[in-house]
Amino acid sequence: MKCLIILLVSLSPSFLLAADVDxxxxxKPVLRERCFACHGALKQESDLRLDAGEFIRKGGEGGTIIAAGDANDSEILRRVTSEDEGDRMPPEGQPLSKTQIDLLRRWIQQGAKTPASDKPEADPRQHWAFRVVHSDEIPAVDAASANSNPIDAFLSEGHVGRGLKPLGRAAKPLLLRRIHLDLIGVxxxxxxxxxFLxxxxxxxxxxxxxxLMLDPRHGERWARHWMDVWRYTDWYGLGAQLRNSQKHIWHWRDWIVESLNGDKGYDQMVLEMLAADELKPTDTNALRGTGFLARNYYLFNRTTWMDDTIEHTSKALLxxxxxxxxxxxxKYDPITQVDYYRMRAFFEPYHVRLDSVPGETDLEKDGLPRVFDMHLDRPTYLHIxxxxxxxDKDNSLAPGxxxxxxxxxFSIQKVSLPAKAHTPALRSFVLDDHVAMAESVISAARAAKDKADQQISLAEKATKHPVDSGKLVLKDDFLEPNPDAWEQGPGKWSYERGKLIQAETGSVRRFVRARKLPPSDFVAKVKFQIISGQKWKSVGICFDVVDGRExxxxxxxxxxxPKLQVSYNTGSGATYPPNGLRKYPLKVDQNLTLQIAVRGQLVNASVNGQHQLAFQLPVKREAGSIDLIAFDAVAEFDEVEIRELPPGAMLFSPGQTTSGPDPKLAAIDAKLAQQKLLAAELRxxxxxxxxxxxxxxWTNTAEQQRQNLIGAAARAARxxxxxxxxxxLAEAERNLLTLPDKAKAAKAVNDAKAALAKAEKQLESPGNQYTSVIASRRSFTGPAEGASARFQPYPTTSTGRRTALAKWIVSRxxxxxxxxxxxxxxxxxxxxPLVESVTDFGRRAKQPIQHKLLDWLAADLMDHGWSMKRLHRLIVTSEAYRRSSSTKNADPQTQSIDSNNEYYWRRLPMRMDAQVIRDSLLYLSSAMNSSMGGPSIKPTPKDNMFRRSLYFLHSRDDRAKFLAMFDDADIMNCYRRSESIVPQQALALSNSELSLTLAxxxxxxxxxxxxxxxxxxDGRRNREFVDRAIATILCRRPTAEEHALCLEALAEFTKLLTEQKASQPELNARVNLVHALLNHNDFITIR
Structure with a gap:
């Protein structure tokens, strides 16, 4: 109790106020956080430094800022407490807190003492990451390390120095699984x-x-890693409007895969990503790499586009x-605001375009997104x-x-571009592809012309055999009763005013039946009015009436x-098929003419002379009577006519818009088809x-020959x-025949005739204007830009700025x-990572513990052509990589000394990333479609479901939900993936259709x-199944305990499913076991 009282007294406010400030x-931590940026080793505004006591006491150009022992007379305290925001320090961010100000005041009051060991900030130029890479000699800690992998030699030095005992190698099955998942992703x-065992x-x-390094899947696996770093995203926007990235950006993805498989040097990849259009302007394969810059395209704001390019080029590459x-x-690094805009100047000229690719002339279907310098003279200004x-338009900044x-x-040299780079239509495949496309258009036009000619023949045939020209079977104008022609059924029927009238309503059918059977193929037409009814008010023609079938x-x-309806009854009730219904706006007291034409099972129905419905009966025809019917309708019939359907009469098929061509229309269509064919043949x-x-x-062609060729192109164009x-003109003449507004259509014909006369006149003097083949289009510079501007000629030179930048980045x-x-x-x-802040190697990044190893590997990478495959091999063949991840038998002292594994005495377990989880499921089930490359695909269609995850659309608007659940890459920023643990992940593996299907x-x-x-x-099937399932899914042999548990689970599953009377209980029990193993931690963890 006495000790507790002493402790409480020691923590009293009065005691704290009296305590010395350290x-x-x-x-110093407050000064470092809030003041060093402007008053430290990096920069000394007003000639004032605050990074060491000697400088604080010295003051700046305005004199001293500290009066030791008198806080109230100290300029520094006045400035940090000023109410005037223009005078207060620090000038940006929140003011110092009351606690910080109080500490500063007390420190001054107590004499502003600093320890003798106090040192100023180090010279920024001496920051470890800003020093040119030099590799130290490989340490020889002992005889064994002298001949070991250099990685192990560097790490062994730390182990020996700190008394650490590294773990031994992981078991062979774990090693094989580790390198498979790491190098090829399955x-x-x-x-x-x-x-292997x-x-x-x-x-x-x-x-x-x-x-595995030679396996093409290696490129796919590591492409996904670099796509994270380089922020790959497919295009997205609003509807069809492209706002971000580029269509067909998947060409860049394929370039990454191929480059990695071919062990293209990292330096070469950087050069091509930043400047292939200047370094290899006609190399289509290399140009794909500029997708790195094309990806940053943003429709609405050029500055946003430039900001993203600067930020992520510097983070990803530097x-x-x-x-x-x-x-x-x-605030921390030797980078000024001017430096920022000088970096922007490298990118200021560039824009994005889409070039055609071999085999495709439609840029919407495929094309190569790539960059080029369009704004050659655009200045770069610092934004205040x-x-x-x-x-600040007073100062234009040069790139630097x-x-x-x-x-x-470092130097910038302007680049003169070859003709095929600035005029992509000159590439030989462009001519071949466009000619081939033109010839296919000719073939289509010929087919259309042949079809038009056939329509003329059909029109002539239809004219000779109209639907209602067949032999008359029955005609009645109902002026008087005709009992020889009609048998009267239920209803109140009478002949009045020259009409046949049915006057009863209610839900009972009323009919009169023709005594004479119609022919099998017939036309029946009835004229009538529906006068009234309680509800349905239906009138029609019934045929094939036999014993309740009709x-x-x-x-x-x-x-x-209101509607027109076809129905049928096979004896068990009427059927009203949806495709036998047509909504039709009819009213009571309206004059109506219903005509049906029947050939076999095809029924055509027209109302008031206009075709309305074609229906194919799904039931067989019968030789039966024909009735006029009224259902809940008072109706007046004016006339009925039944004829044979002529064999040559043309009927509509279901979905067809015309039963036979109109002769006039067929003639004009033939003329139009002929004109289109003639135009196609010119193409x-x-x-x-x-x-x-x-x-x-663009070649050394003699001037006269050049003029002749230009003249020939102009004449061909005219x-x-x-x-x-x-x-x-032919189209206008067709419209005159078919459109209801004849005056407007006639004007269009006159306009077309005038346009034709003008074109014929220009042909007499064709001039020298012609249209080049479209083999490229640039992206819009903004949402308001017109489409025609996208096809202007490209510059014949490039600034060379990005080449200079790229070469500087990868220089030694x-x-x-x-x-x-x-x-x-x-x-x-x-x-x-060796450096924790993967995107910030600046002064805030502490020198890594393994800095010698980092520098040796960096130097070795450059010494060997920047070969990433060599680096991969060096890493995965090291003992450090092969170590066990289990701490079961680890040295306790080692665990205590280096609990964070900063000296790599063990291997850390890693969870598979999203793509590896899904791809592993596919691969183990032999379901994976291993085809490589090509357009990005939606993950939903069944035929795409089994493609490798790398090829799924990856954008703001298109993300695979399963992948997103497991921390898939963020398209905006994913230099290092997060690794969350949420319940939904377990649900995704246990309940998703994918995992259930593949299990x-x-x-x-x-x-x-x-x-x-x-x-x-034999009785060994279940035991063998367990062995194979664990070996397949977990890549190892089961322990005795695991084997027993799995057999027990199989028995329990089988029993439960049998009790539930499930089909094939033994088979489904095995599925359940496999599904459980796919949810095992050892499956999703790389150990």
Whole structure:
């Protein structure tokens, strides 16, 4: 109790106020956080430094700022407490807190003491990441390490120095699974596992590594990693409007895969991503790499586009947060606001375009998104306080790199582009593809012309055989009763006023039946009015009436939905098929003419002379009577006529818009088809002439020949203009025949004739204007830009700025690029980076514990052509990589000393990333479609469901839900994936259609293997199934305990399913076991 009282007294406020302020603990951290950016080693505004006591006491250009022992007379205290925001320090962010100000006041009052050991900030130029990469000699800690993997030699130095005992190698099954998942993204098959376990040669593991490095799936696996870093996204926007990224950006994705499989150097990949259009302007394969820049396209704001490009180029390739210097000088790194806009100047000229690719002329279907310099003379201005509305137009900034990182070799050289780069229509495949397309159009036009000619023949045939021209069977105008023709059924029928009247209502059918059977193929027409009715008000024609079986076509004036309907009754009740219904706006007291034409099972129905419905009866025809019917309708019949249907009469088929062509329309259609064919036949010559003229402009063609070719192209273009004008005239003449507004259509004909006359006149003097073949289009510069502007000629030169930037980034003198690349690769192999802040190697990034190893690997990467495959091999063949991840038998002292594994004495378990989880499920079930490359696909259609996850659409609007559940890459920023643990992940693996379907497939495969080998009476099938299931899914042999538990589970599953009377209980029990193993932690964890 006495001790407690003493403690409470010691913590009283009065005691705390009297306590000495510790500079190192209480003051320097505040100054570092809020003041060093402007008054430290990096920058000394007003010639004032606050990063060490000697400088604080010295003051700046305005004199001293500290009066030791007198806080009230100290300028620094006045400035941090000022109410005037223009005078208060620090000038940005929140003011110092009351606690911080109180500590500062007391420190001054107590004499502003600083310890003798106090040191100023280090020179920014000496920051570890800003020093040029030099590799130290590989340490030789002991005889064993002298001949070991260099990675292990560097790490062993730390182990020995700190007394750490690293773990031994992981078991062979775990190692094989680890390198499979790490290098190709899918687990080994059971056959590969068994082969590896049986291989007792000392280099078995190394040979497995070699096999996987040569596997094309390696490029797919590691492409996904780099797509995270480089922010791959498919295009998205609003509807068809592209707002972000580019259509067909998947070409960039395929370039990444192919580059990695071909072991293209990292430096070469950077060069092509930033400047392939300048370095390899006609190399289509290399140009795909510029998708890195095309991806940043943003329709609405050029500054947003540029900001994203600067931020993520610097983060991804340099490990610098240059975005922090957009509005002011960087607070921590030697990057000024001017540096930011000088970096922007590298990218200021570039824009994005879409070039055609071999085999496709439609840029909407396919094309190569790539960059080019369009704004050659556009200046770059510093935006005051980062606001693009207030550019400093007094100073145009030239491109340049931060002074601290500049090298003597940096220079910008303008690039003259070859003709095929600035005029992509000159590429030979463009001519071939467009001519082939033109010839296909000719073929289609010929087919259309042949069809039009056939329509003329059909029109002539239809004219000779109208529907109502057949032999008359029955005609009655109902002027007087005709008992010889009609048998009267239920209803109140009478002949009045020259009409046959039915006067009863109610839900009973009333009819009169023709005594004479109609022919099998017939036309029946009845004229009538529906006068009234209680509800349905239906009148129609019934045929094939035999013993309660019938077919019926009727009109209903039902107020809730008047209609024309076909129905049929096979003896068990009427059927009203949905495709036998047509809504029709009819009313009572309306004059109506219902005509039906029947041939076989095809029924045509027209109302008031207009075709309304074609229906194919699904039931057989019968020789039966024909009735006039009224159902709940007072009706007056004026006339009925029944005829044979002529054999040559044309009927409508279901869905057809016309039963036979109108002779006049057929003639004009034939004329139109002829004009379209003539225009199509001109197209190949027009294309070839334009291509030859374009080629002559950009080659050493004699001037006279050039003019001749240009003249020929212009003449071909004028001839095409005439042909198109003739097509327009034929179209106008067709509209005159078919459109209801005859005056408007007639005016259009006159306009078309005038246009044709003008085109024919221009053909007499064709000039030298022609249209080049469209083989490219640039992206819009903004939402209001017109479409025609996208097809303007491209510049014949490029600024060379991005080439200079790219070469500087991957130069040996640049201290950052190789370190950043190594750090990304290392992190994805080990689950933890050498430099924790993967996008910030600036002064806030502490020198990594393994900095010697990092620098040696960075130097080795550059020394060996920036080969990433060499680096992968070096890493995965190290003992560090092969170590066990289990701490079961780890040295307790080692665990205590290095609990965070900063010295890599063990391997950390890693959860599979989203794509690997899904792809592993597909692969183990033999369901994976292993085809590589091509357009991105939606994950929903069944035929795409089994493609590798890499090929799914990945954008703001299209994300695979299963992948998103497991922390899929964020399209905006994913330099390092998060690893969340949420209940929904367990539900996704246990309940998703994917996991359930693939569990069944795996079970079926395993069961098939066992059934083929072990007889049912043997009793070993379940034991063998358990062995194979665990080996397949977990890539190891089961322990005795696991084996027993699985057998018990199979028995319980089978019993439960049998009790539930489920089908095939034993088979489904095995599916349940497989499903459980797919949810095992050892499946989703890389150990």
């Amino acid at each position: 500079y190192a603990r209480d003051i 687990p080994p098959t059971r056959a590969e596992l068994e082969e 049986a291989d007792e040669q000392p280099d078995a593991y190394e040979r497995a590594v070699t096999r 490990g610098l947060t240059m975005n922090c210097s957009k509005c002011h000088d960087h 306080r980062g606001n693009d509305k207030t550019p 790199v931060p002074e601290l990182l500049a090298s003597d070799s 077919k019926l076509v009727y009109l209903s004036a039902y107020a809730g939905g 190949p010559a027009v294309i070839k002439a334009a291509y030859e003229a374009d080629q002559a402009k 001839e095409m203009d005439v042909a198109k004008a003739r097509v327009k 003198q640049n201290p950052l690029a190789s370190r950043v690349a190594v750090n990304h690769i290392w992190m994805r192999h080990f689950g933890q 069944a497939r795996i079970s079926e495969q395993l069961a098939g293997e066992i059934i083929a080998r072990i007889p049912a009476e």
